[in-house]
Amino acid sequence: MIRLQVQLLVAADGDYKLMEINLNYKPAAVQLPKVRRVRQKLEPNPYDAAEVLLSELASWLKSNPLPSGGRVAIAAGSRGISGISEIVTKVAGLLKAHHLHPFIVPAMGSHGGATAEGQREVLEHLGISESICGVPVISSMEVVCLGTSPSGVPVYTDRHAVEADAIIPINRVKLHTDYRGPLESGIMKMLSIGLGKQKGANSLHRMGTEHFSRLIPEVGQYVLEHAPVYCGIALIEDAHHQICHVELLAPKDILSREPQLLQLAKQKQAKLPSALLDVLVVGEIGKDINGDGMDPNVTGRFGVPGLTGESVVQKVVVLDLSEHTEGNACGIGLADITTAATVSKINFAKTYMNVITALVTNGARLPLIMQDDQDAIMAAAQTCLNVEPAQIRMAMIRNTNCLTDIWVSEPLWKDMEPEGLWEALSSSGQILFDQDGRLMTGVMN
Template sequence: MYPIMYNVRQYFDAPPAIDCVKTIREEFERVGLKDIIKPDSSVAITAGSRGVTNIPLIIKTIVEEVKRVGGKPFIIPSMGSHGGATPEGQKRVLYDLGITEEYVGAPINATMEVKEVGRLENEMPVYVSRAALEADAVIVVGRVKPHTDFKDEVESGLMKMMVIGLGKQRGAQTIHAYGKEGYHKLLVPTARKIMEKTPIKLGVAIVENQYHETCLIKALRPEEIESEERKLLVKAKEWIMRIPFKELDVLIVEQIGKNISGTGMDPNVTGRFAWPEEKPPELPNIRFIAALDLTKETEGNAIGVGLADVITKRLFDKINFHDTYMNALTAGAIGLIGAKIPVIMPTDRDAIELLFRLSNKPIKDIRVIRIKNTLELATFQASEALLDEIKANPKLEIVGEGEEMQFDILGDLI
């Protein structure tokens, strides 16, 4: 016997999606791209490892606009140690995201070589991609959003893209070695040093709404990046997706992966942080989490799997331990938490039944939701124990009739 599950649609007060191509062209016109990029100058454009909506189109449009004013663009994979910290691996990550040389119309320089460009007051060295340093101009492209490990006025965005992305594996490992201090105290000073020593001419900040749609793109001059990123993060936090329940017994996550979140599944959704003290009070309290599979795009990198309580053998068999451990060790002590292997169960059914037993409640009283991943929360499944709360919430709608949770003959969740 399993709980009755209902399909639920969640509505958000979300800003509308924008026309990315039109917006980028307007923004570049506003900041005067033709005066920033000189004819025949080499222009490095960063590309990260996250599944940012429309990112292939955004990169392609930036390439076209740089060419239009006479620049010679190329792409730098900017993702720390992802892809196993190899040029081939990082190009493969971009390929899986749809960022190919053929599509965007520019070559990809995936060298992992870096150069030390200076030191902070605490003598921490600052590293930057050699390819970026040798370019005439650098355009930093990134999504501004809440970070998965810490809370501050600057989290994930253009400044982190400089430090972790352009810093490559060596730069990422250096700042991560400082743990929380690296995030809270060193991220911004490191980005400032990089802007001082690197030909960064422009930033392109992207913000998404609750439906994972591109709703804001803003071009920023270097002197604007820090102040504007702080403002954009406030908006991004307003527009983040949420699980609309404060207390849950079981969360079933169908897929985790680096293209979904830096920690495979976003703690800003699950409330499950590697550093529990970083958890904002408004996030849900979830007793048990089951992760059922990895995304194809994550290329076996299962970092963040340690935040689940149980996984399936299917997920375990897909783990690329080299890439996962490279990511974990680059991230420092917190990475070790994300790389720990939870209890492994043979099938979806075994994993879910285990958590139901541990909940120690009658089946009809278990508060459980099922999501595809932590980026897609507009629709999900919820158990009958949550029915009253769903009906009382004007932003939630039950779609169709409830059905008992079902598994196929192999034990896979249907």
């Protein structure tokens, strides 16, 4: 029998946090397979995204000049995009060199606990701050209603952004975690949801993500027509989690070009070594990693019913929250098993605000809670169907953005090796845990 004792402490500011978990359960010890560290064979990426972008932006400024002294809102989101701090900094620097007054606005819907300070802190963790980027960060949850879209949806936009002379949204184009369509994560989603703050994000999510393939283009186009969007900056990452393509988009071209960029992003995305796994151990989840904490396009676990991916995994284990997620555990409900240490880090206020805004609550459910990493992996191994624990096909990853260097079990490696797409970085050995049952240093790095 599992006996779980939970103690919640309500702080003076009204926040509440899980303070104590006592478990009177320990899974049976089973023999785990040996594992080895492997690396995906990928071509190096010499692409200098910042320099390419600066060249394109300089040319755009020359052919589409803004009035001297004009205020330019640079819209930045909450995702951990590779090199995003450098890109935002260089964009801001180039704008200043053209005698403009750029500033940064968070464009992340309800993230950061749906508070101005929380969203400022999210950007700071990504290296986007006034001290680093050299321009002010104006974080506010204030929005203005630009009107209603053709189908009657109210369209909200950050007040400071819409009152500027120009808006430049910067975002990564990639597959979305909650819906499929010609436009998924990218510039149009940032315009329609990210810049809409909590009010705008909630307005669209209330329509249901199954309608996003229609709503994102419709609402995003309305913003393009009624707000001073100067250009969009689209970023694409490769399997190394490095930017491999950057493109400046004229407002009139965003709607038509972004679907093409989405297909390029799909080709470049990293994948697990096999679509069929018994156990996937994820070292950390977080909003800075993916909107769902861990990318469903990698794990095959989607928060929205009906969506499926290439991966089929019997058991998903989550061992920690990322530092920069600040306790937002959105996505923990997509795991089967986690640890007491992980649950103790959850900020329920931020997590619940996020899933309630998105109207998809199962991402905040708690999975089975084991006392430590060792118990969590043991429990996963012994609950897989049609395979002995010592023979499970298991992959161990740091997070769903880091899939080039991973650990795999020997039964899985035997299937991977003949394909020649991966190289072994170590010989096989037993999974090592310290005296507190935590994975030894180096296994998830």
